[in-house]
Amino acid sequence: METVSIWIAAILTLGIFSFLYKDNPLYKACEALFVGVSAAYWAIVFYFDNIYKKFYEGAVTAEEPDYFLWIGAILGLLFLTRLIPNIGWVSRWPMALIVGATAGLWMVGYFVSNAMNQIGNTISNIIVRDAATGFIAWGETFGTLVILVGVLSGLVYFFFSKEHKGVFGATAKVGTWFLMVTFGASFGYTVMSRMSLLIGRVDFLLGDWLHILR
Amino acid sequence: MKRQLPLILVFVFGTLMVIQYFVPHENSETVKGFLLDWIVIIGIFALALGLWSLVQVSVAKINSRKENWEYPLVTLASLVMMMFFGFTAITEGASLWSYFLAITVFLIALWMFLQGFMGQAANRNMKLLSGLGLLIVFSLLAIFDSSWEFKFYTAEGLTNQMFVHFFDYIMIPLQATMFALLAFFITSASYRAFRARNLLATLLLIAALIVMLRFTPGPWGEYLAKTSAWVMNVPNLAAQRAIVIGIGLGIVATALKVILGIERGYMGKG
Amino acid sequence: MRSYLEKMKASRVLLLVLVCSLLLVSFSTSLLAQTDSDTDTPADSIPAIAAPAQVTDLKAFDTDNDHGHSITIEWTLSADDGAGAKSVISYEIMRWEPFVRDSVMAARDSLGWVQARINKFEKEIPLAEESLDEVLTGQPFLDSLSFLVAYDEKDTSFVLTSEYVDKTLRDTIAAMKRDLPVLKVRAPLLPARFDSLLILLPKEYGKYPDATIGRFDSVGTAVSGVTSHENSSAVDSRSPGFIPDFIDYYYRIDVQTSDPNIRTTSEIVGPVQSSGQWFNSGLVPVLIAILVFTILTMIFVQLAKKGMDLYVRPLAGIEAVDEAIGRATEMGRPILYVLGLGSAADIATIASFTILGRVAKKVAEYQTELNVPCYDPIVMAVAQEVVKSAFIDAGRPEAYKDDIVHFITNSQFAYVGAVNGIIMRDLPATNVYMGKFFAESLILAETGAVAGSIQIAGTDEIPQIPFFFVACDYTLIGEELFAASAYLGREPELLGSLKAQDYAKAVLLASAIIGILLINIFPEYGETFKSWFEVID
Incomplete structure (x- = not known):
């Protein structure tokens, strides 16, 4: 059983890699299999985690049933009315709950973490002094200045209702330079970790499957 | 009613959650907890809708007999099989042959039903009837075969050896390999990026190179490591902060528009 | 030497x-x-350590801006902490507890155990019945019985027969079965009974400082140099160390040295009660900001409705959308719209719905094909509504089919695999990626680039923006995704709110500059100013 399983895993691995050459029947089969298995896997896991553990055990079989959870189940059933053409619009109620509640939840949360706290972090001493000697640390001071220019010009870039002309346009342009540096840095930072994923698969093929490594 | 009530609900729940943010009292946490629980439960019901869509589209593709019509068969079969594994427990030490027989009968029965419901008008009743017949055979197998049984109320299916095997040797390798494709794609993307010739592309290229080569050994290594740390901590941080602030405002504005009913593109009309 | x-x-x-x-x-x-x-x-003995000085200024008060069940204790360091004899190791926080609390809590904690036994008992009754049947029909037992019967005949006082075994054991099992429902009904009621007992506790707390009914117990320690401690518990009354609200508590602090026997007790403070607050006063700056932003948005929306001229600078990514749909029509190829991995609860996905609506409307007008594979079933349902409405708006409701928007799977890489397949097989003229994207962003965008599609992307996931930027023809960076709906629709309401968004940005920008000036010139004011922005939830 084990050997057969490893062979299956190896063939599937090669099947996905074959996509790099071109789309082919093996990849198509792998893809179809992957979609079916994964959809069922998550459906089963969600069923046991939520419908069963959260709802059934919480609202039906519990010693002190949580009747509020029934509202969730009813809303869930209302959502399924989409399948019935004439009353399908009822499914907008649970949708309204989801969208409304999460919009409210995110609105203030993001405002605090993304806007206010970031501005708070930006407000800092420009001139950095060496903790030991008390002299100005020129390198770090330059760094804080660059950060300041980067944040401000980056923000200017994101103005939508003002034309990028004159001083404003020039500042926005500096902003795009900073954006490019960030994109480049972020890109470069990820390359290595992506390579290690490939090494993991090659290790499986050569080690677990062909026993060449190890 | 069809359109107004949902918008009112959005406003009510949205405002409720905004207020909730400012109220530390435990009752406010309870309200939030319930809303989030409901959302999770609705999501599971919706999953049924999703699976139905997957089945519908697959059957339509198969029936169209257009190019690549065979592959949805694999999707459907693997979907049903994996679900079957998840809801059944195999008696320890039992032979798997009768289990597989039952699955096969079940698959064919389901297929007949699907064809009966969604197929061409001709001999639909025939298909429905044979599906029903096979389903009876399957039920008999389920009742009298002691080597396996359905388990809907205990998560024994999650430890069913076939379920575990499908997860370990089909889902995991496929997932890991799909992820590993990124190694090739990031290489081709780098090539694409490095081919561009203008000031912005050059800036991106230089920053990427510096950070990419930060682990280089040798005399240049230390210098590159230091420079890359500076790039990450200074200009990168600055622009990230600008983007983060922008996203924050974008989210706040969009959420506000949603709550106030200004943005209702997500809600159908009809 | x-x-x-x-x-x-x-x-x-x-x-x-x-x-x-x-x-x-x-x-x-x-x-x-x-x-x-x-x-x-x-x-x-030689007195190694002198008793340290006690802590002073001891204060105990309800923790502010919280959900209750928490009391904050503050004190001034002992004179021997870090100074003087430098003998202080830690501070032990002591709280007066009535003895009965321990017993009530312990008894209630054991209820779980009782319940488990009852469950076991219930499971074992069928087992007992089954084994009784086995025993009574089993040859070994019958053999030994016949031996016993033969033996016992000599002693006429007691004869063990299978009938006797059958009857007594069956009666016992029957009695167990009869009692079980009673047990099962009563046992679950017990926790509630104990909870009501806990409510009686305040009366006991009120009897402080009667030493016969209570004592000071340690509720935590703080290392030397620390001057405050939060004595708190979870909200659930069944959690360990639960602190009920509105109960009188008394605290004292013991200064500890390296010698466990040498410690100095402080004066006692109390009574103090914990309670939850209905408004977090630490969030006042946030509340003000949100209110201002809301009012600003409403004003601009009204102004826009009245016909105020609202300029928005061109965004290449947005302008490309129309062109891309036109191109698809000319080439007779479909348009692929990917909503990403977000749920309907993600604002980025909601923004994407609006963009999808505009794209779908154009698609319907141009009579092009549209394909929207989905990762989340709720997103799928919403997207179906959106596309359907767009087709109705465009006057082509008959062209809408439910399989334009379809679910694939909610497994990240299986979804990517399937979308890759669509890109390579259907060769869409245009791929639009809008919403939340994670590691799959590059796989999708590179495949699309290889397939020769025009690609337009937008996401608020910062780590993925570079990949889209490199592999796509147009990329909406962060906030631009949220602005896109206003751009595409050109509805005055949406443009008005975009203007409000810009004003908010200007205010933040100005705040940053003011803050930096203040902190560099008048550090004290600067710090206060900065603290308004450093609120935490």
């Missing part, structure tokens, strides 16, 4: 040896004396 000794006179060497041995003797005797003193007479 040798030369050194040679230089010294013999008498000096002798003296040295003598002194050394004297030292050795005195040291060992003192060691012996010390071990004696530890066991016998503490009074004779």
